[in-house]
Amino acid sequence: MGAPHRCYRCNIRHSLRKRVTLYLRQPRCPSCRGPLHFDAYRALKEHQRRDKEGMKVTCTCSGYHFPHRRRSLWCRFFPGERTEAHFEARFPRSHQEMVDAGIAFES
Helix, strand or coil, X not given: CCEEEEEXXXXXXXEECCCHHHCCCCXXXXXXXXXEEECHHHHHHHHHHXXXXXXXXXXXXXXXXXXXXCXXXXXXXXXXXXXXXXXXXXXXXXXXXXXXXXXXXXX
């Protein structure tokens, strides 16, 4: 993810790979050629959003056999309710059970 910046002149948002102070040549705004500055407010908001959504929080519960995002579908910290469709997608029935339930045909 890039570093958020704003133009001093036109106030348009831009995203650069690194902070503007780390470049040897000062990057310019593509639309008005004005100087750019680091947008600390937007960077803070993006950081808070990532923490809120749990994008960077790794969980190692037994819901998955690998490290995963906290609050994902099969994590034990999942905030929502799992429906029958979720269970059927995760644990498909055997062919014989499907034939007995009238879902599949015998071959």
